[in-house]
Amino acid sequence: MTEKKRTTIVLFSGDYDKAMAAYIIANGAAAYDHEVTIFHTFWGLNALRKDEHVPVKKTFMEKMFGKMMPRGADKMGLSRMNMGGIGQKMIKDIMKKHNAMPLPQLIEMAKEQDIKLVGCQMTVDLLGLKHEELLDGVEFAGVAAYLADAEEGNVNLFI
C-alpha cells in the first residue's frame, strides 16, 4: 500500500492572480489524488470572506480593517497592472473568453474536491475577522497543524 502524496500551500497573498495560481495548483494536485491543504494567513484570508455583510460585533479597529480589506475572492486586486481595478476587469474578461475559471469558482471546486481550507487563527484575530464572516467549511488552526501537514508533504509552497 502506498501513501497518498500531499500538497500543502500557505496562501499569504491577498492578490487575485496569486490566489488563482494557488487554487489552480491545489485543484490540479487534488485531481492527481494528492491530499491538499491551503493554509490561509494574513491577506490570504480575504479569499475566504463571504461577499455579503455579516452582522458581527467588532471593535472600532476591527471594523476599520474589515472595510479596508476586499470582501471575498471576487473583489481582490491584481499584484500588478491592477490600475484601480481596470486590469482586474480586463483579466476577468479575457478569462471568460478562454473559459478559464474565475477565483470564486476555483474555490468552489476546491471544496468539492475535499481540499482542506484552513484559516490561520492568529491572523484571523489580528485582522479582526470573525468565523461567521468566512466561508462555511473553513477550519481554523495554527502553525502546529500547518507543520504537521507540511512536513510529510511532497509539494510545499508559500504564495
Next chain:
Amino acid sequence: MTEKKRTTIVLFSGDYDKAMAAYIIANGAAAYDHEVTIFHTFWGLNALRKDEHVPVKKTFMEKMFGKMMPRGADKMGLSRMNMGGIGQKMIKDIMKKHNAMPLPQLIEMAKEQDIKLVGCQMTVDLLGLKHEELLDGVEFAGVAAYLADAEEGNVNLFI
C-alpha cells in the same frame, strides 16, 4: 544507482530581483547536478520574452497587454526601490562592479546547463503572448506537467 535530485521553481513574479533569485538558485542546483525546471507563469513569463519586436497577429487587448508589460528580462523592474528604473540601474551598476551576472546572462547560463524552461500555456493565453515572442527552446505545458516534476522534487519553490 541513486536517482538525481530535483529542483522545481514556479516563477510567478515579474520583478527583476525575484527572477534573479530564482535563476541563481536554479543555476546553483544544476551545478550540483539536480534536474531543474523553472515553470514561468503570469508575470514571470516576461523574463522569457525576446527583447525585439516580433510581428504576430494579436487582438486589441493582447496588443495592449503586450505594451504594458516589460519586453524581456533586461527591462523588468525591482520589487522595491525601483524608483522609475533608477534603483534597477543602480543595482545593475553595482552588480557589474561585483562581477555578478545580470539576469539575461543568468537565463543564458540556465539554457546551457539544460535547465528546463517552461511557459504556462494558460497564462501565455491570458496575457496574449504568442510562442514566437518567447525565447527559443522554451517548452509550454500546464499544471499537470508542473506537478509531475514537483511531486518528485527535493526543492520546490514559488517565487
Next chain:
Amino acid sequence: MTEKKRTTIVLFSGDYDKAMAAYIIANGAAAYDHEVTIFHTFWGLNALRKDEHVPVKKTFMEKMFGKMMPRGADKMGLSRMNMGGIGQKMIKDIMKKHNAMPLPQLIEMAKEQDIKLVGCQMTVDLLGLKHEELLDGVEFAGVAAYLADAEEGNVNLFI
C-alpha cells in the same frame, strides 16, 4: 535512529508581515524539533540589521542604499495597507492586545532556539551592507550552502 526533520526558508522579502510569517513558521518548526535555517537574501537582509548606526567605511552608493532601506526588523513596513507606517503601527497595537510577539522578539526567540540565521553574501555585497551592521551570530554563505540544507529538507519555502 531517525534523522531530524529540516525546515529551510529563503527570506527574500523586506516586508514586516512576510518576515513575521517566516519567523513564526521557523520558530514553530524548531519547537517541533526540526533543524531550521533562514537564509536571508536581498531585502530580507534588513530584518537582520542592527537598529543603531554602526560606523563602517562605505562608498557613496553603499551609503545611499543603507539610508533608503529600513534599519532593522522594527522599521520594516507592511506588504499592504502600510499607509506610510500607519497600518504597521495599527498592526503592532493589535498584536500587543493579542499578546502576539513583535518581529524583533521573534528573531530573538529564533536565536535562542538555535535557528541558523544566514545572510546571503552576494546580496550583502550588492546592497553594500557590512557584517558589523548585522546582528551578532549571523553566518554568511552562498547558494551552495543553501542548497545543501534545502535538498535534505522537509519544508522548503521562499518568502
